[in-house]
Amino acid sequence: xxxxxxxxxxxxKRDQRRREILDAAKDLFVERGFHSxxxxxxxxxxxxxxxxxYLYFNSKDAVFESILELAIHELEVRIIGVDVxxxxxxxxxxxxxxxxxxxxxxxxxxxxxLLILAHGLPPDAPMALRVxxxxxxxxxxxxxxxxxxMSVGLVRKCDAELTAAQILGSVRGGMRRLIQSHENFxxxxxxxxxxxxxxxxxxxxxRLQS
Amino acid sequence: xxxxxxxxxxxxKRDQRRREILDAAKDLFVERGFHSxxxxxxxxxxxxxxxxxYLYFNSKDAVFESILELAIHELEVRIIGVDVxxxxxxxxxxxxxxxxxxxxxxxxxxxxxLLILAHGLPPDAPMALRVxxxxxxxxxxxxxxxxxxMSVGLVRKCDAELTAAQILGSVRGGMRRLIQSHENFxxxxxxxxxxxxxxxxxxxxxRLQS
Amino acid sequence: xxxxxxxxxxxxKRDQRRREILDAAKDLFVERGFHSxxxxxxxxxxxxxxxxxYLYFNSKDAVFESILELAIHELEVRIIGVDVxxxxxxxxxxxxxxxxxxxxxxxxxxxxxLLILAHGLPPDAPMALRVxxxxxxxxxxxxxxxxxxMSVGLVRKCDAELTAAQILGSVRGGMRRLIQSHENFxxxxxxxxxxxxxxxxxxxxxRLQS
Amino acid sequence: xxxxxxxxxxxxKRDQRRREILDAAKDLFVERGFHSxxxxxxxxxxxxxxxxxYLYFNSKDAVFESILELAIHELEVRIIGVDVxxxxxxxxxxxxxxxxxxxxxxxxxxxxxLLILAHGLPPDAPMALRVxxxxxxxxxxxxxxxxxxMSVGLVRKCDAELTAAQILGSVRGGMRRLIQSHENFxxxxxxxxxxxxxxxxxxxxxRLQS
DNA sequence: AATGAATGAGGGTTCATTCAT
DNA sequence: CATGAATGAACCCTCATTCAT
Numbered sequence: 001x002x003x004x005x006x007x008x009x010x011x012x013k014r015d016q017r018r019r020e021i022l023d024a025a026k027d028l029f030v031e032r033g034f035h036s037x038x039x040x041x042x043x044x045x046x047x048x049x050x051x052x053x054y055l056y057f058n059s060k061d062a063v064f065e066s067i068l069e070l071a072i073h074e075l076e077v078r079i080i081g082v083d084v085x086x087x088x089x090x091x092x093x094x095x096x097x098x099x100x101x102x103x104x105x106x107x108x109x110x111x112x113x114l115l116i117l118a119h120g121l122p123p124d125a126p127m128a129l130r131v132x133x134x135x136x137x138x139x140x141x142x143x144x145x146x147x148x149x150m151s152v153g154l155v156r157k158c159d160a161e162l163t164a165a166q167i168l169g170s171v172r173g174g175m176r177r178l179i180q181s182h183e184n185f186x187x188x189x190x191x192x193x194x195x196x197x198x199x200x201x202x203x204x205x206x207r208l209q210s
Numbered sequence: 211x212x213x214x215x216x217x218x219x220x221x222x223k224r225d226q227r228r229r230e231i232l233d234a235a236k237d238l239f240v241e242r243g244f245h246s247x248x249x250x251x252x253x254x255x256x257x258x259x260x261x262x263x264y265l266y267f268n269s270k271d272a273v274f275e276s277i278l279e280l281a282i283h284e285l286e287v288r289i290i291g292v293d294v295x296x297x298x299x300x301x302x303x304x305x306x307x308x309x310x311x312x313x314x315x316x317x318x319x320x321x322x323x324l325l326i327l328a329h330g331l332p333p334d335a336p337m338a339l340r341v342x343x344x345x346x347x348x349x350x351x352x353x354x355x356x357x358x359x360m361s362v363g364l365v366r367k368c369d370a371e372l373t374a375a376q377i378l379g380s381v382r383g384g385m386r387r388l389i390q391s392h393e394n395f396x397x398x399x400x401x402x403x404x405x406x407x408x409x410x411x412x413x414x415x416x417r418l419q420s
Numbered sequence: 421x422x423x424x425x426x427x428x429x430x431x432x433k434r435d436q437r438r439r440e441i442l443d444a445a446k447d448l449f450v451e452r453g454f455h456s457x458x459x460x461x462x463x464x465x466x467x468x469x470x471x472x473x474y475l476y477f478n479s480k481d482a483v484f485e486s487i488l489e490l491a492i493h494e495l496e497v498r499i500i501g502v503d504v505x506x507x508x509x510x511x512x513x514x515x516x517x518x519x520x521x522x523x524x525x526x527x528x529x530x531x532x533x534l535l536i537l538a539h540g541l542p543p544d545a546p547m548a549l550r551v552x553x554x555x556x557x558x559x560x561x562x563x564x565x566x567x568x569x570m571s572v573g574l575v576r577k578c579d580a581e582l583t584a585a586q587i588l589g590s591v592r593g594g595m596r597r598l599i600q601s602h603e604n605f606x607x608x609x610x611x612x613x614x615x616x617x618x619x620x621x622x623x624x625x626x627r628l629q630s
Numbered sequence: 631x632x633x634x635x636x637x638x639x640x641x642x643k644r645d646q647r648r649r650e651i652l653d654a655a656k657d658l659f660v661e662r663g664f665h666s667x668x669x670x671x672x673x674x675x676x677x678x679x680x681x682x683x684y685l686y687f688n689s690k691d692a693v694f695e696s697i698l699e700l701a702i703h704e705l706e707v708r709i710i711g712v713d714v715x716x717x718x719x720x721x722x723x724x725x726x727x728x729x730x731x732x733x734x735x736x737x738x739x740x741x742x743x744l745l746i747l748a749h750g751l752p753p754d755a756p757m758a759l760r761v762x763x764x765x766x767x768x769x770x771x772x773x774x775x776x777x778x779x780m781s782v783g784l785v786r787k788c789d790a791e792l793t794a795a796q797i798l799g800s801v802r803g804g805m806r807r808l809i810q811s812h813e814n815f816x817x818x819x820x821x822x823x824x825x826x827x828x829x830x831x832x833x834x835x836x837r838l839q840s
Numbered sequence: 841a842a843t844g845a846a847t848g849a850g851g852g853t854t855c856a857t858t859c860a861t
Numbered sequence: 862c863a864t865g866a867a868t869g870a871a872c873c874c875t876c877a878t879t880c881a882t
Contacts, residue, residue, distance in 0.1 A: 006861090014866085033332040035245035039852060049868045051855080060852065118328030122243035139387075159403065165387035166380040166407050173379015174372055177349075193369060197376050197411040224841095249877060259843045261880080270877065434862095436835065453752035455665035459856060468848065469864045471859080541750055542663040559807075579823060582804055586827050589803015590796040597769075597795035617796050617831040636882090644845085669873060679847045681876080753869070 018056050021046045025063045033120045034064055038202070065127055069131075071112045072134045076080045078102050081149040084148060091145075092199070099171070099191040103178075107187065110179045117176050147159050148204060155202045166201045228266050231256045232280075235273045240321040243330045244274055275337050278329070281322045282344045288312050291351050294358060302409070309381070309401040313388075317397065321391045327386050342355075349374045356412060365412050379407045438476050441466045442490075444485045454484055454541055477508040485547050488539070491532045492554045498522050502563050504568060511565075512619070519591070519611040523598075525609065530599045537596050559584045566622060575622045587618045647685050647730045651676045655693045660741040663750045664694055664757075695757055698749075702764045708732050711771050714778060721775075721815045722829070729801070729821040733808075737817065740809045747806050776832060785832050797828045 024046035028037035039060055043053050057063045078101035082094045089097075106113045121128035143164035149155030174194050178185055213301035234256035238247035249270055253263050267273045288311035292304045299307075316323045331338040359365030384404050388395055444465035459480055463473050477483045487555035498521035502514045510518075526533045541548040563584035569575030594614050599604055652771055654676035657665035673683050687693045708731035712724045719727075736743045751758035773794035779785030804824050808815055 010861095010866090011329065013373070017866090020326060030333065032334060033330070036332040036334075040849080040850085050853085051869065052867055054853070055866065118333070120243075120328075120333070122246040122330070123328075124242060124246075158407075162384055162387060162400075162403060165383045167383075169383015169386070170376040170380035170411070173375045173377075173382065176379070177372060177375035190372070193372060194376065197368075197373060201380070201407040201411040220841095248875085260845085260878090261843050262841080264878070265841070430862095441834075450753070452754060456752040456754075458854085470857090470866090471864050472855070472862080475862070538753075539750065542666040543660065543748070543750070544662060544666075578827075580825060582807060582820070583827060585803045585807035586800040586824065587803075589806070590800035590831070592795075592803065593795045593799015594792055596799070597792060610792075613792060614796065617788075617793060621800070621827040621831045640845090640882095648847090668871080670871085680874085681848065684874070685845065685851055 005053065006137075017048075017052075021048065021053060021056050022063065022067060026045065026067050026111060029064060029067065030115050034125075061127070065130075067112070067150060068127055068130060071109075071116055072130065074105055075102060075116070075134070076137075077111075078105055079138060079141070082145050085184065092195070095195050095199075096188075096191050099194050100187050103175070103187045103191055106179065107184075110182075113175065114179050117172055117179070135168065139168050142167050149202070154204060156204050163202060167201070170194070170198055170201075224266075227258070227262075231258065231263065231266055232273065232277055236277050236325065237321060239274060239277065240325050271335075271337065274331075275340070277322070278326065278337055278341060280324055281319075282340065284315055285312060285326075285344070286347075288315055289348060289351070292355050302405070305405050305409075306398075306401050308362055308396050309404055313385075313395075313397045313401055316385060316389065317394075320392075323385065325391050327389070345378065349378050352377050359412070364414060366414050368412065373412060377411070380404070380408055380411075434476075437468070437472075439513050440477055441468065441473065442483065442487055446487050446532060446535065449484060449487065450535050454539070472603050480613065481545075481547065484541075485550070487532070488547055488551060491529075492535055492550065494525055495536075495554070496557075498525055499558060499561070503567050512615070515615050515619075516608075516611050519614055523595075523605075523607045523611055526595060526599065527604075533595065534599050537592055537599070555588065559588050569622070574624060576624050578622065583622060587621070590614070590618055590621075629630060647678075649681060649683075651678065651686050652693065656697050656741060656745065660745050661698065664755075665752075691757070693832060695760075697742070698746065698757055698760060700762055701739075701746055702760065704735055704769075705732060705746070705764070708735055709768060709771070712775050722825070725825050726818075726821050727777060729824055730817050733805075733815075733817045733821055736805060736809065737814075740812075743763060743805065746807050747802055747809070765798065769798050772797050779832070786834050788832065793832060795834075796831070800824070800831075 021042070025037070025042045028041055028045060031037070032041075039050070039053060042063070043050055046053075057066065079098050080094070082091050083089075084091065088094070089160075116131060119128065119131055121131075139161075143160040146155055146158070146160040146163055150157060150160070171194055178190065221351050231252065235247070235252045238251055238255065249260070249263060252273070253260055256263075267276065289308050290304070293299075294301065298304070326341060329338065329341055331341075339380070349371075353370040356365055356368070356370040356373055360367060360370070381404055384400075388400065426428070431482070441462065445457070445462045449459055450466065451457070459470070459473060462483070463470055466473075477486065499518050502511050503509075504511065511586055536551060539548065539551055541551075561580075563580040566575055566578070566580040566583055570577060570580070594610075598610065651672070655667070658671055658675060661667070662671075668682060669680070672693070676683075677720075687696065710724070711729050712721050713719075714721065718724070746761060746764075748762055749758065749761055751761075773790045776785055776788070776793055780787060780790070780825040793828045801824055804820075808820065
């Protein structure tokens with residue numbers, strides 16, 4: 001038991017260090033971008049020695065990947081495809097919950113989201129592909145919902161893919177603004193506005209009014 | 211006069227060279243991003259010597275800036291604030307013309323637009339600020355239009371800034387998709403779709419239908 | 421007495437550990453060379469922690485030195501200058517015994533001998549000097565024997581130092597081949613061949629034939 | 631013509647620089663071994679900047695390889711398999727010429743030969759394999775000659791491979807001594823001694839005396 | 841105007857060694 | 862005794878920029 005305790009403590013310390021490095025690196029990546037953020041700066045900010053960095057991460061790429069991967073994961077678990085089964089909550093509510101969850105996460109770490117919204121990586125970097133894949137995934141979710149919506153007469157006729165790109169773009173644009181304004185905001189209220197705008201753009205008017 | 215002629219010829223040649231470098235650099239920036247695009251590659255592609263590059267541009271930053279500046283300028287001249295004076299063309303038409311002009315320019319150089327939509331620069335770089343300034347400028351144009359629209363009862367009540375960010379985002383999102391799809395498209399048709407989506411998001415329904 | 425016993429046990433364990441480290445290190449040095457063999461690999465192979473290594477050896481150099489020193493010592497005790505006193509065994513037999521003893525040791529640890537025959541150390545490293553000193557020592561032994569042989573008319577006239585270098589070289593060359601062939605061999609037989617070649621090179625023919 | 635002249639001059643200068651780097655590097659490799667010789671030291675000794683080094687060689691490995699490759703090539707062209715056709719010069723003379731040529735080359739660059747005789751590379755390094763391959767090649771030449779000699783009754787019965795290793799070893803040993811003694815020597819005389827020793831080790835006595 | 845050899849600051853990474861636990 | 866996290870000097874290499882020709 002004593003051993004377990006000591007080990008647990010050591011592991012906790014390790015995790016703590018790892019997090020410190022991640023945080024320092026994340027801030028730098030946001031401030032300067034991937035390339036301009038140097039290991040030298042990261043370790044200075046994290047208050048560790050050069051070699052220590054490499055005890056926790058295999059490379060500069062690896063930290064960056066770790067940061068992005070975590071963020072994308074957190075986003076992915078918050079974004080749930082709309083369930084149209086009977087008995088499921090109304091679609092508008094589901095959308096609202098999705099956006100709210102993302103906004104809440106955004107509030108907890110604005111820098112991180114900014115990193116994803118405007119990462120600025122060499123287009124051929126593996127990590128850029130990862131981020132793109134995430135957004136493409138979300139776009140597909142939206143496009144599929146639109147197609148379904150059209151089939152049941154809820155959504156006006158339109159090019160599902162293009163419109164999905166517009167919807168996602170509008171949300172990204174809105175979020176970007178919220179982050180960069182550095183002001184606090186009411187999650188529920190903002191989520192409503194983001195969704196309201198997007199929905200009006202596609203919903204058939206009669207239904208919206210009813 | 212003879213001198214003037216020779217000078218003109220020399221200047222024409224100079225401009226030609228400059229353009230070749232710009233073109234080579236632009237492609238590389240798009241393909242690899244700013245950092246990964248090296249002077250070595252640029253001059254190889256442009257077919258010039260190392261030193262020659264610096265006869266035309268002071269630095270790597272300078273080429274990039276030149277490229278962005280040109281592109282932004284081309285965009286700016288195509289984006290004209292909506293004129294609401296009496297006798298002016300209907301706002302919807304003006305919008306359509308704005309978007310159409312931008313889309314046409316986009317068709318003439320997809321890579322360039324992609325560079326602006328997703329430049330991937332150190333966030334603190336002066337050029338990044340320049341690009342941001344451009345988008346902020348457009349956003350303000352939109353926000354102002356929205357405010358006016360609200361004041362005359364055409365636009366539903368909303369947060370003008372946030373909504374402007376959403377509108378701009380939706381257009382950027384749509385354009386990004388169009389570029390990356392590598393397909394050709396009908397400018398007028400697409401412009402209508404982009405505007406339609408954005409307008410529905412803000413216009414008061416009664417008016418839209420009329 | 422109890423204390424002594426415990427102490428003895430402790431010391432035995434210590435020696436055991438030391439030997440494990442030496443063995444792991446030796447293999448690595450042979451496989452990868454001195455520089456490419458890292459402490460990390462050594463301790464992994466020895467199954468000990470980083471700090472533990474430094475409880476047994478002061479530095480990476482020190483392990484290497486230990487290994488070489490041991491090997492050289494083992495070789496030195498097996499190489500005995502030829503005794504030409506009356507009543508001593510015949511010189512040819514003494515040589516044969518010397519070589520046989522070395523070959524036997526070689527069979528017990530090929531890797532170790534290879535490390536000495538082709539160590540691959542910075543030429544200015546103290547350990548490189550140590551190995552060189554050993555070979556120089558052997559060379560001197562041979563040269564002295566040659567000089568003596570010449571003085572008693574057994575050995576043809578020749579440059580003793582150069583010839584000694586050739587003799588030593590021939591034995592090293594032969595041994596190197598034997599090690600790298602990875603085949604087993606008959607010690608006595610091979611020893612005869614090694615000596616036969618070297619002796620023919622220097623012995624006066626009449627005597628050899630008689 | 632003017633262009634050609636200027637180009638020729640430029641190329642001459644380039645070659646000169648390349649050679650300066652090679653020389654500086656070679657000396658350092660000999661003094662300190664491959665690993666301990668740092669690029670920093672090489673460029674300091676060559677009197678050039680860091681980047682300049684990489685204008686002439688792609689890597690540290692590449693300089694080393696260049697040096698070894700050149701040396702091995704020079705050795706290879708000097709070592710010619712013994713021609714036993716009728717009308718060819720007597721084998722002993724051919725051997726003498728081979729060894730003399732090598733010794734002469736050795737005199738022109740002792741350090742270089744030392745680098746090959748005692749390179750000290752990680753056993754798994756590609757360059758180590760290259761050097762080994764060279765020696766193996768020479769050994770095979772010798773072994774083949776021995777086999778032929780045995781078949782025509784000139785050479786006593788022996789294990790051709792092992793004996794070849796001994797012969798090569800004896801020559802290497804002799805050369806190593808000559809290099810490290812830093813004294814000058816008479817090529818023809820030394821060549822005779824090297825060959826004499828080796829031949830006596832294998833030739834059937836009757837024939838040798840005749 | 842054009843060239844390309846030369847520069848050197850700075851990049852990411854490794855690894856022998858130390859020391860608090 | 863044993864541990865392994867922490868250290869930082871030193872490594873090889875890249876690349877934007879300069880300058881003599």
